[in-house]
Every structure is written in C-alpha cells, then in structure tokens.
Amino acid sequence: MLEYLLTILLGFISVLLLYSFCGRRRKDGEPPLIKGWIPFLGKALEFRKNSQEFLTRLQKKHGDDFTVLIAGRYITFIMNPLQYPSVIKHGKQLDFHTFSDSAASRTFDYPPIRSGHFPGLSDQIQRSYTLLQGPALDPLTFSMMGNLQKVLRQLFLSGDEADDHWQQAELYKFCKSAMFQSTFKTLYGHSPHLDLDQLREDFEKFDDMFPLLMARIPIGLLGKTKEIREKLIRFFYPQRMMEWTAPCKFVQTRTALFQDYDTLQDRDKAAHHFAMLWASVGNTIPAAFWCLYHLISCPEALAAVREEITNVLGEKNMQLIFKEDITITRQQLEQMVYLESSVNESLRLYSVSMNIRVVQEDFCLRLDGQRSINLRKDDIIALYPQSTHLDPEIYKEPKRFQFDRFVKDGKEKTDFYKSGQKVRYYRMPFGSGATQCPGRFFAMNELKQFVCVTLLMCEMQLLDGQQEASMDNSRAGLGILPPANPIPFKYKTRKTLDCTDREE
Numbered sequence: 141m142l143e144y145l146l147t148i149l150l151g152f153i154s155v156l157l158l159y160s161f162c163g164r165r166r167k168d169g170e171p172p173l174i175k176g177w178i179p180f181l182g183k184a185l186e187f188r189k190n191s192q193e194f195l196t197r198l199q200k201k202h203g204d205d206f207t208v209l210i211a212g213r214y215i216t217f218i219m220n221p222l223q224y225p226s227v228i229k230h231g232k233q234l235d236f237h238t239f240s241d242s243a244a245s246r247t248f249d250y251p252p253i254r255s256g257h258f259p260g261l262s263d264q265i266q267r268s269y270t271l272l273q274g275p276a277l278d279p280l281t282f283s284m285m286g287n288l289q290k291v292l293r294q295l296f297l298s299g300d301e302a303d304d305h306w307q308q309a310e311l312y313k314f315c316k317s318a319m320f321q322s323t324f325k326t327l328y329g330h331s332p333h334l335d336l337d338q339l340r341e342d343f344e345k346f347d348d349m350f351p352l353l354m355a356r357i358p359i360g361l362l363g364k365t366k367e368i369r370e371k372l373i374r375f376f377y378p379q380r381m382m383e384w385t386a387p388c389k390f391v392q393t394r395t396a397l398f399q400d401y402d403t404l405q406d407r408d409k410a411a412h413h414f415a416m417l418w419a420s421v422g423n424t425i426p427a428a429f430w431c432l433y434h435l436i437s438c439p440e441a442l443a444a445v446r447e448e449i450t451n452v453l454g455e456k457n458m459q460l461i462f463k464e465d466i467t468i469t470r471q472q473l474e475q476m477v478y479l480e481s482s483v484n485e486s487l488r489l490y491s492v493s494m495n496i497r498v499v500q501e502d503f504c505l506r507l508d509g510q511r512s513i514n515l516r517k518d519d520i521i522a523l524y525p526q527s528t529h530l531d532p533e534i535y536k537e538p539k540r541f542q543f544d545r546f547v548k549d550g551k552e553k554t555d556f557y558k559s560g561q562k563v564r565y566y567r568m569p570f571g572s573g574a575t576q577c578p579g580r581f582f583a584m585n586e587l588k589q590f591v592c593v594t595l596l597m598c599e600m601q602l603l604d605g606q607q608e609a610s611m612d613n614s615r616a617g618l619g620i621l622p623p624a625n626p627i628p629f630k631y632k633t634r635k636t637l638d639c640t641d642r643e644e
C-alpha cells in the first residue's frame with residue numbers, strides 16, 4: 141500500500157518538474173506570465189473564487205497586462221480601460237467568434253456554425269440580429285408592454301388576500317416569473333398549452349450548471365444536467381413551435397433560416413432556439429432584480445423615478461393600468477433618463493462579463509504610446525470590465541448604487557476620467573466592438589418597461605430589518621450576477637391606493 145502511494149507521489153512530482161521545465165516560458169516582449177504550480181489548472185481555482193480580487197492583486201504586482209494560465213488556457217488580461225480601444229479595433233487579429241462558436245455549440249449542443257457544413261449561416265444569423273434593433277424595436281416594445289401587463293396583473297391579483305392588504309413575496313422569484321414569461325411570449329409567441337413555469341424551472345437548473353459547462357466540465361459529470369438540457373431542447377422542436385401564435389419577426393426569420401439548411405437536423409434547430417432563450421433571459425432577469433431592489437431600497441431614487449414616469453405618461457393614463465393595457469412607446473422610454481441611469485447603474489455594479497478574443501496569428505499589439513506586447517496565435521485576450529466598473533478613479537464610491545450617476549443637467553452623463561484622460565469604455569455590460577450584444581437595445585427597453593409597469597401597479601417595500609442583498613460570486617466572468625440571499629418584500633396594488641388617494 142505504502143509503495144503504491146509512493147509511486148503515485150513520485151509520479152506527481154515528476155509531472156510537476158516536467159511541467160516547470162517544459163511548460164510555457166515568457167519570451168521577450170511578452171507580458172508577465174503567471175502559471176501557478178498546478179499543471180493545466182494553473183490559477184483556475186483562485187480565479188473562480190473571486191476573480192475581481194484575484195485580478196486586482198495581479199495588476200498591483202505585475203502591471204496592467206499579464207498572462208495567466210487558467211484551466212489549460214493562457215489568458216492575457218488587459219486591465220486598463222485606456223488600453224481597451226487598441227484591443228477592440230484589432231477585430232481581425234483578435235476574433236470573438238472562434239471562441240463563442242465553439243463554447244456555444246458545446247454548451248447548447250448544436251454543431252458549430254462555422255464548421256463548413258452550413259455555408260453562409262453565420263452571416264445570416266448575424267444579419268437577423270437587426271430584427272432586435274432600430275425600427276424593429278417598435279413592435280417588440282409594444283408586444284412586450286402588453287405581455288408584461290398581462291403577466292404582472294395576474295401575479296399581483298392572484299393572491300387570496302383582498303386587494304387592500306399588504307401581501308408578501310420574494311423579490312428575485314417575482315422578477316424571475318415576470319421577466320421570464322413576458323420575454324418568452326414576446327419573442328416566441330403564446331399557446332394555451334405551454335407550461336412556462338415548468339420551462340423556467342428546468343431553465344434554472346440548467347443555468348445553475350452553466351458556469352461549469354463554460355469551464356468545459358463534461359456534461360456527463362453534472363448529474364441530471366444532460367437530461368434537463370435535452371428536455372429544454374425538445375421544447376423548441378419545429379412542429380411544436382409551429383403551433384405558437386404571434387412569435388416576433390426575429391424568431392420567425394430564424395426559424396425560416398434554419399429551414400433552408402438540410403444539414404441542420406430538427407434537434408439542431410431546436411437547440412439554436414434554446415440557446416437564444418438563454419441569451420435573452422439569462423442576464424435580463426438578474427438585471428431586473430438589482431434595479432428594482434435598489435430603487436425600493438432608496439426612497440430618493442424611487443421618488444425621482446416615479447416622478448419621471450408620471451411626467452412622461454401623465455396621471456390619467458396611469459390610473460387605467462388595472463383595467464386596460466396602456467402603452468409606453470419607445471420614444472417615451474427614451475425620455476426616462478433617471479430610470480435609464482438606474483438600469484445602467486445596476487448593470488455597472490453587477491455585470492461581470494469578460495470580453496474574450498482569440499489571437500488569430502502571432503503579432504505585436506500596440507497598447508498605447510509607450511507599451512506594446514507580443515501575442516501568440518491561439519492565446520486568449522480578455523478584457524475584464526468589472527475592474528473598470530469598480531475603479532475608484534473613474535467612479536467615486538464605486539460600490540455604492542447611485543441612481544443618478546449617469547445623469548448630468550437632466551441629460552445622460554458620458555464624461556468619466558482616469559489619469560486625467562477621458563475614458564471611452566467606462567461601462568460595458570454588453571461587450572464591445574463589433575461583437576456587442578445584439579439584444580442590448582431590446583434588453584434596455586424591457587428592463588425599463590418592467591420597472592415602469594411594476595411601479596405603476598403597486599407600492600413596494602422591503603421588510604424592516606431586512607438583510608442587504610449580496611451577490612452570488614460563483615458565476616464570475618459570465619453576465620450579470622444573481623443575488624445570493626432571498627429578499628422578501630411586501631406590496632400593495634395601487635388599484636386601491638389610487639382610490640384612497642382620491643378620497644383624502
């Protein structure tokens with residue numbers, strides 16, 4: 141037995157020695173290299189535990205740019221936002237899609253789009269994204285408004301209690317039901333036979349495993365995840381989707397597009413639709429939570445946003461909301477600058493998305509006037525916007541939610557400074573450059589609509605002595621962090637509030 145253990149130990153030591161002699165070494169002109177002592181894994185564990193802290197520590201020690209071994213990959217972090225523009229403008233040598241295509245196809249289980257089996261598909265998918273933007277946003281906004289009001293009316297009025305009592309619920313659960321259902325219906329359409337609560341539960345189970353899947357842990361090792369993913373994919377089979385009424389133009393176009401490819405199986409098409417569901421609700425739900433949470437935690441912010449909503453919509457329009465659908469147009473949403481600033485402030489505080497680019501050829505990247513670094517083909521370049529979002533030089537008291545941080549003289553504030561220079565990329569929850577999130581305009585609108593309709597329909601308060609919401613850091617690197625603890629709140633529909641207001 142002892143002999144056996146010794147052999148293992150010796151084996152382990154020789155791997156370590158081999159690794160330290162033969163592993164990658166820093167060459168001239170390359171950024172400092174941090175490998176850790178564990179082969180392959182490198183610094184993966186420290187990175188996962190608290191990326192923000194870990195990277196800030198490395199930045200203090202090694203400067204603004206360094207390369208870290210994380211789970212078999214050499215990732216070069218560019219930490220100074222003043223250097224972001226040079227990364228973003230090298231779209232050709234630093235490509236986003238090589239990474240996203242392979243990660244997405246592995247996670248959602250469809251064949252890589254760029255594998256050569258589907259000529260033109262990737263370009264057509266990119267083109268379909270215009271249907272989430274510009275003029276296409278008007279019908280989406282209209283449809284979302286209708287769905288939100290139906291869903292929220294049902295959530296608020298379904299309680300047994302009489303309307304004029306305070307009722308209690310949990311805030312994240314509330315945001316999840318409301319945003320999931322409304323977004324699903326707006327994008328994919330409706331059918332009386334769909335069980336969206338069940339879909340959401342499965343979705344959440346899958347989503348919990350998402351960080352592990354992205355870290356390339358084989359799905360077979362993750363309990364029932366594979367089964368659940370299969371069920372989620374099956375939800376979107378073409379014959380089922382055909383029965384849903386009023387899907388948006390974007391989903392219709394994608395469905396028709398997939399139909400054109402004989403090389404795509406029905407299951408592959410379904411997996412693509414499932415991936416889009418993930419993209420469309422995965423980040424919007426936590427973002428909705430943080431925005432609403434901070435507004436109801438801060439009386440000053442709530443009053444300012446309420447007043448803005450009243451000013452834009454008019455008192456009369458608002459009192460109708462329990463009787464009939466009201467409309468809030470895209471133009472009206474644009475006028476709500478305090479609300480927009482509150483949404484952006486939530487995205488600033490809780491977005492931890494890394495921006496990843498794969499180096500296409502060995503080359504020398506000029507970062508600014510003085511500095512340039514050599515990069516190797518297939519290495520990964522990462523921007524880590526969270527460190528910019530929490531930089532005390534750019535944002536005073538960076539950890540504090542300040543609802544009007546992005547407003548100056550009644551208009552959007554866009555000047556933020558670091559080392560005396562104006563920072564161009566001071567807030568980037570949606571990625572950067574050509575690969576920015578194509579759903580960002582729709583997402584911003586949805587979030588504003590959700591807050592508007594919720595505040596119009598009810599009065600909300602946190603419970604006395606409620607613990608503050610903290611973030612669940614286990615998803616570092618991916619999207620908007622969810623809250624770690626439950627936040628109970630009480631609410632009272634404004635149907636009755638409005639009546640009492642009038643009696644007084």
Ligand code: HEM
Pocket residue numbers: 236240272419420421423424427491493494495496569570571572575576577578579580582583619620
């Ligand atoms: C607050 C909400 C959202 C956030 C924070 C967010 C963030 C992101 C980020 C960081 C990326 C990667 C971009 C990059 O690395 O350059 C991305 C990609 C994407 N997002 Fe969003 N997103 C949100 C909402 C949405 C919505 C509502 C939709 C669709 C309706 C959507 C659709 C997509 C798609 C399709 C991609 C992949 C684009 C590509 O591969 O070219 N997102 N999003």
Ligand SMILES: *[C@@H]1O[C@H](CO)[C@@H](O)[C@H](O)[C@H]1NC(C)=O
Pocket residue numbers: 477480481484546547551552553580584
């Ligand atoms: C909020 O963020 C969006 C998306 O990044 C941007 O288009 C908009 O101008 C911002 N508005 C404010 C008030 O910060």
